Amino acid sequence: MHPRFEQPRSKPLGLGRALLILCLLLPLEATSAPTDNTAWIPVPLITKTMRDSGVSPGGEGAQMIRTLVISQTDPNFLMMGTDVGGIYRTLDGGKHWQVCMVGWYARGGNYFAIDPRNADRVLGTGGNSNDFSDSNGLYLSTNRGASWQEVLPRKEGNDGNRISLAYDPSSYDSIKGFCKVAYFDTRDGGLYKTTDGGTIWTLVNADMGDMNVAVHPTKGFVYLAGSDAKHPGLYRSEDGGQSFQRLSAEPIYGICVxxxxxxxxxxxxxxxxxxxxxxxxxxxxxxxxxxxxxxxxxxxxxxxxxxxxxxxxxxxxxxxxxxxxxxxxxxxxxxxxxxxxxxxxxxxxxxxxxxxxxxxxxxxxxxxxxxxxxxxxxxxxxxxxxxxxxxENAVMVGSSFNFSPTAPGKLFTSFQDYNAAVTLDDGFTWTYCNVSGQGWGGFEYGGYTPDGQVMWSGDAPSWTGPRTLKISYDGGKTWQFAQTREGQKVVFAGADVSYSDPTNPSICFASNWRSTDRGRTWAPMQGCDGVYIANPLPPHQLFGKQGNAIVFSIDHGLTWHRVAEVPGGITDLAYDGKRHLFWVVSADRLKCLQSNGTLSEVELPKDQYGNVHAASVALDPGDPNNVYVGCRADLYACTNAVIASFDGGRTWQNLTVHTPLRNGLQPGGPHETQWLRVDPKTRMLWVGGQCYGFWKYPAPHAAVTLASRNHPKLISQARNRRLGWCSSR
Structure with missing residues (x-):
């Protein structure tokens, strides 16, 4: 007899027994689906009122804007940069905004300057909430932001609300077709100058930094305006920034020429x-x-x-x-x-x-x-x-989201800073949910709904504060603190993740808590501090974690049994019910736990700096050969935000948009993935970015067949490839 989670155990299972329960590895043959990184579909938060008024696709914003500039030769072309949520362009006067991050490695944008005589050429400074990465430097685009090249690495990321770039309109070269001279006033490193339109930069004045810069349109004089104690007032240079004369001593906070x-x-x-x-x-x-x-x-x-x-x-x-x-x-x-x-x-x-x-x-x-x-x-x-x-879809997911296995078209998701929202029609329209009760927003984590009517979230006083469960029983109209059977508040002691039983939606899970009455009362679970996913195939086991161990339940979460320890901890996990293996995100890496007990690190496509920062993993319930991995670097915007395998992990493809945008309507795709899941009804991949909003990706149409258990070619590949697939070491 080959056990398949039939019998609960009174004591923790050993690794061998637990993995035996998962069955033997059944290799799959698959026709690899082609990569199409232009297939991304944005999912902005949009109300029915907006839809009815003709707005499409919508845009919630949600990230603080640091710069907004317009071309002087094309009034329909604008550039916009946020603090940590990417940069955007519009080619039609703001009717459509488009994330434009190809070659832009910073998390956000501090300032842009568009060549006043050639709208194709744009300079921009990278932004972030910290100063830890050289990606927060100076970038040049020669195609209106369709792609970028970093021309001067800098670490100053937290440098918003300052005019740090200015072209010299008098330096226009009619043969080259652009202005050759521009200035970049850095926060910490003085004043830089280019004489070739932005490719090569030279430090011309090490002292005059952290100021607002402007240039006389016809004479090329450089103006610097400062408000700090070191350089208050207005300064003018008539020798290209090498020396300055102070014209006024009063602190100046803004300048316009x-x-x-x-x-x-x-x-x-x-x-x-x-x-x-x-x-x-x-x-x-x-x-x-x-x-x-x-x-x-x-x-x-x-x-x-x-x-x-x-x-x-x-x-x-x-x-x-x-x-x-x-x-x-x-x-x-x-x-x-x-x-x-x-x-x-x-x-x-x-x-x-x-x-x-x-x-x-x-x-x-x-x-x-x-x-x-x-x-x-x-x-x-x-x-x-x-x-x-x-x-402009840029909201940040509050840790995680999950589709209900019994009502997949209904999704409730919480946000860091902006409360939460619910959709009852697969993301076509959304309703804002004021979970915190505060007018400006709220810190919400691990949101979920099993049915579109009952929904909950971990409400916190700050980003790092304790999560106290708040719940709504009327579709998000009113909210209250959830309670234990003893009338106590429910405070998360585990992961910021929620789920419900795939066969009984009255059984719900929030962090380390379980409810059997659709959220009316809650009790702490023994042996599990977070339920992540369930097997879409019978017998629909639940999978979660306790500490660094993978655990499973076959009695709707009443009892939990240990599968295996994962060194480095568990951030997210997925389970392949056909091959009986786990995909685990652990310590920024993707790992594969096979049924023979082998735990291997999986080799994934690296980002622009040779790194991999895995954050989330999900399988297509209609075809577990389709494996998706989300990555985020935090300190910079990684170029491998979404990675996919359509052949069960043998090969991997980068779905992140990495070629120049073709037009003003092509979706720029997700970045800095916080979490991803596959809609069990539509099989579309949903990606929630860390300050980059929601995106969808269509299911591939790959022909998949079960292979013989003893298929020699695949067995040989599995054994020989150490990291590329789920191989044994």
């Missing part, structure tokens, strides 16, 4: 907005400045090149997140606060932000952003802003 007023300099400082009409020799208030506070610094200023009477500015408040935006349409005499129309915004609107980009041809059109991380547009000169972020 426009092509249509080459001798003008607009600055933002305490007391309002000021203007120089003589290249910085003298300044006066730009207008009467009525409506602006005089006791706080104005932090930024933007002016329309089509009509300099149109301008916008911003000042902060007591908290880092407080932003107050103003606009003027009479040259700075009267300032007003804009109106924000948030009808089409999915996430809560909390505060405005201001990275203004005025159209070079129409003074009434101006683009900006909200603090929640989405782009807005005004068609009345900044008086009213509307959501304009179609295509």
């Amino acid at each position: 426009i092509l249509t007023r080459p001798n003008y300099i607009y600055i933002a400082r305490k007391g309002g907005v000021f203007l120089s009409t003589d290249e910085g020799q003298s300044f006066h208030p730009v207008g009467k400045n009525i409506g602006l506070p005089t006791d706080v610094p104005i932090l930024s200023i933007a002016v329309s090149p089509a009509d300099p009477n149109e301008m916008s500015c911003l000042h902060g408040g007591q908290q880092w997140w407080e932003h107050y935006v103003y606009y003027s349409q009479d040259g700075g005499n009267m300032w007003h606060k804009p109106t924000w129309d948030n009808t089409l915004a999915f996430l809560p609107f909390t505060q405005p932000d201001m990275h203004c980009a005025y159209s070079p041809s129409d003074p009434r059109i101006v683009y900006s952003d909200a603090l929640g991380g989405w782009v807005v547009r005004s068609t009345d000169g900044g008086a009213t802003y509307h959501w304009w972020s179609n295509g």
Whole structure:
């Protein structure tokens, strides 16, 4: 008799017995499916109201925008960068935003400068929330952001809200077709200059760093504006940045120079907005400045090149997140606060932000952003802003998500920072769920629904705080703390992962907790601190972990039995019910545990730096030969975010978009994968990025057949290939 989890054991199973329960390895022959990294489908969070109004595909934003710039020769081309959620471009005036990370290795973008005479050429600085990677450097694109080349590695990632790049419009070379001179003012390393359009950079001034930079459009003078104690005020260089003359000592927080007023300099400082009409020799208030506070610094200023009477500015408040935006349409005499129309915004609107980009041809059109991380547009000169972020899906999954095995079209997922959302139609429309009860958002982890009506999440006071289970019994309308049978709150003591029994949706799992009454009461499990997945084939065993060990249950999670220890711990796991083997993410690597007890590290395609940082693994329940692995590097954006095998692990393919984008509508695909799962109904792969939103990938159409157990060719391959497949060492 060959056991298949029929009988529960009263004591932990030995490795040999537990793996024997998983059956012998049955090799599979498969026709490898071709890689198509253009097949990605974005899954932005979009409401029915947005769908009904004609919006498609939607875009929730969710990552703080650090830069937003517009081409001076093509008003339909804009670049946008977030702190840690990637960079985006639009080629149609914001009707569609497209993630454009080919060759861009930083997590986000701090600033962009578009060549004022050639919109194909763009400079950008990489961004992150830390300074640990050389990927946070300077990049050049010669095809409007369709692909990038890093030209100057730098570590300064946390360097947002500063104008660090500027082209010299007077350096335009009509033969080459672009401006040859540009400047990059680094945070920690001084001022750099290029004279070949952006490929080679030279340090020209080691002292003048961490300032805002601008260039006189016709004379090539370099302006640096600073607000710190080292270099407060305005500085001008007439020798290409080698030496500077200080023109004013008052701290300056923002600067603006426009092509249509080459001798003008607009600055933002305490007391309002000021203007120089003589290249910085003298300044006066730009207008009467009525409506602006005089006791706080104005932090930024933007002016329309089509009509300099149109301008916008911003000042902060007591908290880092407080932003107050103003606009003027009479040259700075009267300032007003804009109106924000948030009808089409999915996430809560909390505060405005201001990275203004005025159209070079129409003074009434101006683009900006909200603090929640989405782009807005005004068609009345900044008086009213509307959501304009179609295509920007950048929400961060709160640790994990799982499809219900009994209701796969219904998915509830939690988010770090932005509460949660639920879809009842395979992601076509979503409903925002205010789990935390706070207006701005919430820290939510391990969200799940077994049926679209009952749903829960681990609610936390911070990213690293304890997760306390909150649950809704009415489809997310109201929320309460879940309780034990003794009336105590339920606090996670295991993994941030949830699931439900594949044969009885009333049996639910959240971290180390189990419920038998569809979440009404909960009890801690003995022998399991997280349920990850179930065998889609009978007898539908549940699989989880306890500490560093894989465990399984054949009695709906009542008791658990140890399979094997996995050195390095367990981040995620998947089970092949046909070949009876485990795929395990452990210590940033993918490992394969075979039924003969062999645990091997699997060789996967490496990223641009020769690394592999595996984060999640999933199998196609309709064909377990289709294995998907998600990777993320955290310190940089890895180029192997999604890896797939369509032949049971013999060969691996990189599904990450790595060739230049062909047009403005081609999906840029996922990056920095946090978690992935395969929808059991549609067999589509779902990828949740770490600040890069949701994406789907269609199931391959590979012909798969069970091979003979003693197939000599496959057995030989399995034994000879040490890491490429699930081989024995």
